Amino acid sequence: MIGATSPLHTVAVTAREWLNGDTFVLTCDRPVGFSFQAGQHVTLALDGEEREYTLISPPDAPDLRFLIKRVADGRLSGVLSGLPPGTALRMSRAKGYLTYRPTDRAVVFVANGVGVAPFVAMAAAGIAGFTMIQGARTPAGLFFRHELSRAAGRSIPCLSGVPDQAINLTGLHWGRVTDYVARHLEPGQYDFYLCGSRAMVTDMTLLLDQLCPDARIYSEAYT
Numbered sequence: 288m289i290g291a292t293s294p295l296h297t298v299a300v301t302a303r304e305w306l307n308g309d310t311f312v313l314t315c316d317r318p319v320g321f322s323f324q325a326g327q328h329v330t331l332a333l334d335g336e337e338r339e340y341t342l343i344s345p346p347d348a349p350d351l352r353f354l355i356k357r358v359a360d361g362r363l364s365g366v367l368s369g370l371p372p373g374t375a376l377r378m379s380r381a382k383g384y385l386t387y388r389p390t391d392r393a394v395v396f397v398a399n400g401v402g403v404a405p406f407v408a409m410a411a412a413g414i415a416g417f418t419m420i421q422g423a424r425t426p427a428g429l430f431f432r433h434e435l436s437r438a439a440g441r442s443i444p445c446l447s448g449v450p451d452q453a454i455n456l457t458g459l460h461w462g463r464v465t466d467y468v469a470r471h472l473e474p475g476q477y478d479f480y481l482c483g484s485r486a487m488v489t490d491m492t493l494l495l496d497q498l499c500p501d502a503r504i505y506s507e508a509y510t
């Protein structure tokens with residue numbers, strides 16, 4: 288929440304780019320004195336509505352970018368999806384703990400939908416060599432797949448829609464991210480980072496508790 292303890296910034300929308308029918312990248316200018324770590328989020332506020340959004344820009348970027356899903360009947364995401372350039376938004380300081388912790392263990396990022404946002408920021412900040420397990424219903428929902436694949440040691444797109452032989456992606460798994468992990472996770476020492484829908488984060492955490500009780504799990508649920 289934006290409150291007395293959170294310094295307020297004002298940012299102006301500079302661009303909006305649609306990635307598919309309901310998801311867009313919103314770009315804002317960067318206020319002087321604003322700092323953040325890759326993986327953190329801010330509160331954006333407009334006309335009395337406040338919601339959290341994760342920065343996808345690296346910490347040294349000149350502008351601030353967000354990956355936002357326009358939720359049907361959503362009060363703020365719907366408004367953000369139609370804002371003209373120049374509109375001013377209020378923004379909190381950066382918050383949150385889903386930031387990368389250097390480790391000797393194998394690092395696995397798991398995301399569905401716009402939950403890739405913290406991992407996009409981490410990849411842009413130079414974090415590399417992780418395994419990226421990215422879920423969506425269709426290829427159009429695999430946001431920033433190429434950027435993430437370039438930084439990842441291994442990348443597994445998981446599609447939960449109807450299997451289609453015409454879709455040919457490297458490493459493709461037909462099924463949910465939980466289905467992939469249940470079938471293919473090899474024994475080992477892992478640091479897992481989970482981000483996306485609460486259902487995915489909950490199901491994956493329960494699964495990892497069974498499969499891999501020694502794993503460290505860092506997670507953030509968006510809904």
Ligand SMILES: Cc1cc2nc3c(=O)[nH]c(=O)nc-3n(C[C@H](O)[C@H](O)[C@H](O)COP(=O)(O)OP(=O)(O)OC[C@H]3O[C@@H](n4cnc5c(N)ncnc54)[C@H](O)[C@@H]3O)c2cc1C
Pocket residue numbers: 328336338339340341342353354355356357358359360361362363364365383401404507508509510
């Ligand atoms: C730490 C954190 C970081 C987040 N980062 C991002 C981000 O980077 N990008 C992003 O798009 N969102 C992100 N979210 C979610 C975001 O804060 C809002 O909840 C989301 O945009 C919906 O807000 P709204 O005002 O449009 O919908 P609301 O008016 O709050 O909700 C309208 C209806 O839609 C339902 N609903 C809400 N969210 C979803 C959803 N995602 N899918 C389906 N139904 C939904 C609600 O239950 C309600 O019934 C984040 C949330 C958290 C807690």
